[in-house]
Amino acid sequence: MSLTLADIEAAAERIRGHAVRTPLIEAHAASQATGGRVFVKAEVLQRTGSFKFRGAMSRMTLLDSGERKRGVVAYSSGNHAQAVACAARDLGTSAVIVMPADAPKLKIDNTKGYGAEVVLYDRFTQDRVAIGKRIAEERGLTLVPPFDDYRIIAGQGTAGLEIAQDAKAMGLTFDAVLVPCSGGGLTAGIASALAEVSPQTKVYGVEPEHFDDTARSLAAGERLANTGTAPSICDALMTEMPGELTFPIIQRLVAALSVTDDEARRAMAHAFYHLKLVAEPGGAAALAALLSNKLDTRGKTIAVILSGGNVDAETFKQALR
Amino acid sequence: MSLTLADIEAAAERIRGHAVRTPLIEAHAASQATGGRVFVKAEVLQRTGSFKFRGAMSRMTLLDSGERKRGVVAYSSGNHAQAVACAARDLGTSAVIVMPADAPKLKIDNTKGYGAEVVLYDRFTQDRVAIGKRIAEERGLTLVPPFDDYRIIAGQGTAGLEIAQDAKAMGLTFDAVLVPCSGGGLTAGIASALAEVSPQTKVYGVEPEHFDDTARSLAAGERLANTGTAPSICDALMTEMPGELTFPIIQRLVAALSVTDDEARRAMAHAFYHLKLVAEPGGAAALAALLSNKLDTRGKTIAVILSGGNVDAETFKQALR
Numbered sequence: 001m002s003l004t005l006a007d008i009e010a011a012a013e014r015i016r017g018h019a020v021r022t023p024l025i026e027a028h029a030a031s032q033a034t035g036g037r038v039f040v041k042a043e044v045l046q047r048t049g050s051f052k053f054r055g056a057m058s059r060m061t062l063l064d065s066g067e068r069k070r071g072v073v074a075y076s077s078g079n080h081a082q083a084v085a086c087a088a089r090d091l092g093t094s095a096v097i098v099m100p101a102d103a104p105k106l107k108i109d110n111t112k113g114y115g116a117e118v119v120l121y122d123r124f125t126q127d128r129v130a131i132g133k134r135i136a137e138e139r140g141l142t143l144v145p146p147f148d149d150y151r152i153i154a155g156q157g158t159a160g161l162e163i164a165q166d167a168k169a170m171g172l173t174f175d176a177v178l179v180p181c182s183g184g185g186l187t188a189g190i191a192s193a194l195a196e197v198s199p200q201t202k203v204y205g206v207e208p209e210h211f212d213d214t215a216r217s218l219a220a221g222e223r224l225a226n227t228g229t230a231p232s233i234c235d236a237l238m239t240e241m242p243g244e245l246t247f248p249i250i251q252r253l254v255a256a257l258s259v260t261d262d263e264a265r266r267a268m269a270h271a272f273y274h275l276k277l278v279a280e281p282g283g284a285a286a287l288a289a290l291l292s293n294k295l296d297t298r299g300k301t302i303a304v305i306l307s308g309g310n311v312d313a314e315t316f317k318q319a320l321r
Numbered sequence: 322m323s324l325t326l327a328d329i330e331a332a333a334e335r336i337r338g339h340a341v342r343t344p345l346i347e348a349h350a351a352s353q354a355t356g357g358r359v360f361v362k363a364e365v366l367q368r369t370g371s372f373k374f375r376g377a378m379s380r381m382t383l384l385d386s387g388e389r390k391r392g393v394v395a396y397s398s399g400n401h402a403q404a405v406a407c408a409a410r411d412l413g414t415s416a417v418i419v420m421p422a423d424a425p426k427l428k429i430d431n432t433k434g435y436g437a438e439v440v441l442y443d444r445f446t447q448d449r450v451a452i453g454k455r456i457a458e459e460r461g462l463t464l465v466p467p468f469d470d471y472r473i474i475a476g477q478g479t480a481g482l483e484i485a486q487d488a489k490a491m492g493l494t495f496d497a498v499l500v501p502c503s504g505g506g507l508t509a510g511i512a513s514a515l516a517e518v519s520p521q522t523k524v525y526g527v528e529p530e531h532f533d534d535t536a537r538s539l540a541a542g543e544r545l546a547n548t549g550t551a552p553s554i555c556d557a558l559m560t561e562m563p564g565e566l567t568f569p570i571i572q573r574l575v576a577a578l579s580v581t582d583d584e585a586r587r588a589m590a591h592a593f594y595h596l597k598l599v600a601e602p603g604g605a606a607a608l609a610a611l612l613s614n615k616l617d618t619r620g621k622t623i624a625v626i627l628s629g630g631n632v633d634a635e636t637f638k639q640a641l642r
Contacts (some may be wrong), residue, residue, distance in 0.1 A: 020346070020347075023344045023366070026341075028368070042366075044597040045344070045346060045363075045596075045597060045598075047349070049597050106594070269634075272599055272634075272637075273427070275366075276365040276366060276370050276598060276599040276600075276630035277366075277597060277598065277599065278593055278597040278598065278599060279597075309597035313590075313593075313642075316593070316641070317638050317641065320634040320637070321634075
């Protein structure tokens with residue numbers, strides 16, 4: 001079993017009317033800085049401020065009536081949390097969200113704001129998957145995983161379909177699409193969509209340094225975990241390792257790049273000054289890779305996913321320094 | 322002579338391919354806070370970060386070849402400056418921009434960045450109109466005024482056409498549209514468009530306190546100037562008085578509201594947290610009026626123009642406090 005274009009198109013149908021069809025915005029200053037023609041897919045304008053709403057809604061529209069009645073549980077550093085909480089409210093079901101105690105306060109507050117019950121855990125000593133599974137079993141809830149589920153990956157892939165549709169409407173073909181990469185749901189979803197509808201487009205997953213499990217896994221030919229405990233400013237991209245389902249897709253279709261904390265901050269400032277969009281550090285990772293010339297983009301047509309904008313004021317202020 | 326729907330539709334044709342057709346974004350948090358259904362027209366995503374590009378391009382596409390060869394001159398506190406400078410670059414002509422010395426540094430830098438020559442003046446002792454006219458005469462340049470020109474007003478009115486088109490596509494009718502108001506080009510343009518294509522929609526112009534010349538002029542039945550020298554955080558809305566051409570339109574079609582500096586700052590913070598959009602103080606004035614309940618919007622369908630996002634980091638940080 002794998003992910004087909006039909007799966008992604010079906011997900012697009014399911015999330016229509018719930019999710020925002022986000023704009024693909026020409027990024028003139030980034031084009032000038034890199035010598036390419038750059039567009040930004042503004043997933044910060046998605047419901048709940050990140051692409052995660054696509055996958056959550058894609059999965060949760062498939063809950064049967066009994067499952068909806070009992071509710072869902074999810075574990076997440078914050079963006080999937082908000083997405084599942086908001087989708088639950090939209091669909092008239094309830095959500096329990098397991099979040100790390102050191103997640104940005106904004107993300108915890110927003111998740112509660114959508115009406116979810118939040119359970120905190122310690123990122124460094126406790127296993128969120130085990131906690132999520134235990135709550136699911138004890139309370140009869142459906143687990144909505146953050147990325148390793150074809151229904152989630154298909155939902156994230158709808159962003160790739162939209163990019164291809166917009167490219168066609170403008171008479172363009174993208175040479176490359178850069179995607180912030182954590183567990184790989186968005187990266188694998190977009191790569192799966194584009195492999196079918198825009199096979200000339202190369203997809204890059206962008207990770208924070210020290211959390212470059214995808215790059216190391218690609219080099220090793222097998223899934224490797226991140227071992228260090230050095231934090232990254234890109235809280236949304238601090239995953240453990242690539243997914244069982246996402247990695248084979250990424251292995252087939254994606255190359256990896258990485259960015260430093262400072263590069264992510266500079267990309268956030270660029271988005272503020274030139275795009276008028278609020279990006280969180282992890283959400284700006286792909287733009288950071290582009291602006292830091294991790295790739296030769298001269299003369300190329302490039303799309304960059306600005307994948308999330310849920311950032312505390314303090315972190316944002318630091319990026320504007 | 323006045324402004325017709327045909328004029329606005331012709332302007333829409335002229336600016337197509339240059340200007341961004343900005344998205345109308347459903348603003349869930351603002352809806353929840355006000356009890357209405359709120360949408361935001363994200364003109365911060367317009368070229369040069371404000372709606373002003375519409376009017377500048379609308380006017381400048383009508384330059385004849387001799388005028389294009391000689392170039393244009395404009396006076397502006399910043400957003401019209403950037404718009405004219407960028408439009409000049411797009412159209413292969415040159416621009417001289419007269420700007421107040423105390424305009425935000427970002428706006429001055431951006432204007433220069435688009436290749437324009439910037440001439441600074443003292444807002445409190447010098448007459449920018451006289452300076453602009455003198456430069457136009459001395460150098461044979463075409464003056465592109467900030468608002469009091471039907472070709473400019475028609476360009477700004479294209480934002481109103483787009484709102485009506487999007488409303489129709491969603492099966493909605495807006496009860497009200499709130500517009501940040503300075504000289505009145507955007508307000509008069511949007512009101513003119515909506516009066517024809519969505520006559521049920523009431524248009525409100527929103528001014529900063531102490532610069533409420535439109536409200537006082539409406540009350541007096543004649544154009545009155547702002548007299549105080551108290552500054553406003555809304556640098557883009559510190560006009561002298563309503564325009565000769567804009568005021569009669571506003572008198573016929575628009576009501577006025579006003580907001581304080583703090584209300585504008587809170588709206589900027591709301592846009593940051595909930596919309597992931599960067600708004601400058603004046604650009605957030607209409608959202609501020611909505612969020613400060615200057616209007617009873619319960620049960621109503623409302624569009625708010627977020628008209629500009631060109632804000633210094635320091636001013637933005639203050640708004641996030």
